[in-house]
Amino acid sequence: MQYIGINHDDDTWVAALGGTKVFPLASVTDFWADAARWQEKAPAIIADGAAGKERTEVTEVPLVPASARVICVGLNYKAHAAEGSYKDQELPPYPTLFGRWTASLSVGNVPVPVPGGEAGLDWEGEVAAYIGKRVESADEASAENAVFGYSTFNDLTARRAQKLTSQWTLGKNGDFSGPLGPLVSRDEVGDLRDGLQVRTRVNGTEVQNGNTRDMIFSVPSIISLISQTFTLHPGDVIASGTPEGVGYARTPPWLLQSGDTVEVEIDKLGTLVTPVGEPILRARA
DSSP states (O other): OOOEEEEEETEEEEEEETTTTEEEEHHHHHHSSHHHHHHHOOOOOHHOOTTOEEESOOEEOOOTTOOOOOOEEOOOOOHHHHHHTTTTOOSSSEEEEEOOGGHHHGEETEEEETTTTTBBBOOOOOEEEESOOOBSOOOHHHHHHHEEEEEEEOOOBHEEEEETOOOOTTGOOOOOEEEEEEEEEHHHHHHHHGGEEEEETTTEEEEEEEGGGGGOOHHHHHHHHTTTTOOOOTEEEEEEEOOOOOOOSSSSOOOOOTTTTEEEETTEEEEEEEEEEEEEEEEEE
């Protein structure tokens, strides 16, 4: 089953996808309060057909509740770690984690502006995992069982801002810079350790081609680690990291400019398309 977020009844709802139509299920709050129940109900709602709307008639929005934590993993593919901070060094014993605010999230086909002062934006195609159950002090088996599903994600990054300090928060929270694709339930995706190909293209040119088999830290191990410190709740998102081929590591560096289009294609999850818009110019205080 696939799901998207939509504007519906003056609120954000989660809808199931059925062909070219969407079927509103519940408000984003009610959906994540019992995601398993809505997954069970969705096929009957689609089969009935009465609630269906053409996807072109709705406004899509992230299906993540405003209260969610979006936890991203840096340098989680071996070759990407080598092109970044761990060239000629041993790999880290623990994943590098950083946060995104939900306000930075978006969906496919929404233009992402280049922040003022940046030479451009960098692409980072990756798999996002959605928590479906409360996770507290979990082992890896329990952590894996808590995953509701996965989607495409593009961790578009303002590199100048990211590298101002050792903390990455500023460069990872540009406006609309976290587009997400439709959520695909875990039963349709399987185990990421079996391997999903992750490809990123800029204006049709392939710039990333990796496989989730090459993750340093698996999604269950990441969730388990996080849960030892704080409780994860349904609707929280884990962005699992990007393969090699990012723009800043190239010679010369290659960054996204206004008018560019970036696509993230992942096996079983589909293709996420994001246009790059005009820079945001802010007046000085």
